[in-house]
Amino acid sequence: xxxxxxxxxxxRTRQDIVANWLQQNxxxxxxxxxxxxxxxxxxxxxxxxxxxxxYISGQKAYNGVAIFSLTPLTEVSAGFTPIIGDHAEDxxxxxxxxxxxxxxxxxxxxxxxxxxxIANDKYKYKLQxxxxxxxxxxxxxxxxxxxxxxxxxxxxxxxxxxxYNAQGTEKHIMSSPTEREALKEVLSIGLxxxxxxxxxxxxxxxxxxxxxxxxxxxxxxxIDHHYLTSELYQKANNCWIDREPRKLVKPSDHAPVIVxxx
Numbered sequence: 001x002x003x004x005x006x007x008x009x010x011x012r013t014r015q016d017i018v019a020n021w022l023q024q025n026x027x028x029x030x031x032x033x034x035x036x037x038x039x040x041x042x043x044x045x046x047x048x049x050x051x052x053x054x055y056i057s058g059q060k061a062y063n064g065v066a067i068f069s070l071t072p073l074t075e076v077s078a079g080f081t082p083i084i085g086d087h088a089e090d091x092x093x094x095x096x097x098x099x100x101x102x103x104x105x106x107x108x109x110x111x112x113x114x115x116x117x118i119a120n121d122k123y124k125y126k127l128q129x130x131x132x133x134x135x136x137x138x139x140x141x142x143x144x145x146x147x148x149x150x151x152x153x154x155x156x157x158x159x160x161x162x163x164y165n166a167q168g169t170e171k172h173i174m175s176s177p178t179e180r181e182a183l184k185e186v187l188s189i190g191l192x193x194x195x196x197x198x199x200x201x202x203x204x205x206x207x208x209x210x211x212x213x214x215x216x217x218x219x220x221x222x223i224d225h226h227y228l229t230s231e232l233y234q235k236a237n238n239c240w241i242d243r244e245p246r247k248l249v250k251p252s253d254h255a256p257v258i259v260x261x262x
Contacts, residue, residue: 001029001102073102079091108149150226154183206224207220
C-alpha cells in the first residue's frame, strides 16, 4: 500500500496537477492539506472518476484537509471534538484534522498550525494544538488495536538536518526548541519517522518558499512527515519525497511524500 501526504495549497488551483500525479503513480491513499475550499465546492467528481473515495473537511480560503482512498474508509471523523470531547471545540473551527480506517490502519491526516511568529498568540495556539493532538492520538491507542499512520504538514522541522541551513533557526518558527519538544512529546506515544528509516543524510526537503527562488536554490525544509506506530514502521518498505510536481508551472510550495507499507 502506498500512502501519500501533500500540502497542495488550494485543491481547486492544483486539481490538474494532483489528478495527473495520481494517474502517473500507483497511490492507494492520498492525504491532502490546505485544500482551501468549503465542502460543497470541493472538486470531488474529478477524483471520484479516477476511482477514489473522497473524504473532506474544508473551509473557505484557509486550511482544509481531505483523504482520497481507492478502498472505502470506515470510522471517518473530522476534528478533535468527536474523539476527545467539547474542550477541543474551539480548535476545530480551523479544519485541520481528518481520520479514517483502511484495512487495519488508522489514517490520521493533519495540517498543524504554522504558528506565525514565536512572539505572537498564533505560536501559543500551535503549542496548545499539539497538546490536544497527543490527547487525540492516545485516545485512539487506548480504545483501538489499529496501527496508525499519522501524516501531513507538521510545520516543524524536527532536526537541523531537515533544514537547508540550520544556523540561527532556533529562533525561527517551525524549528524553535519549544516546537520541537512539543512534537517529540506527541511522538513519545510510540510514533516513528518513516522517512528517517531509509534516509539519514541532510539535503532532503518537502517545502521550499516561493520567495527568493527557494526551490531553484534548494533552500528547503522537511516539514511534511509520515509517523508510524511500531508494527507499521517495521512493515514500511520505503519512504520518499517526489520533487517532480514542485518543478511544474504554478505548483504547490510543497512536494508529496510517499510511504510504502508491505
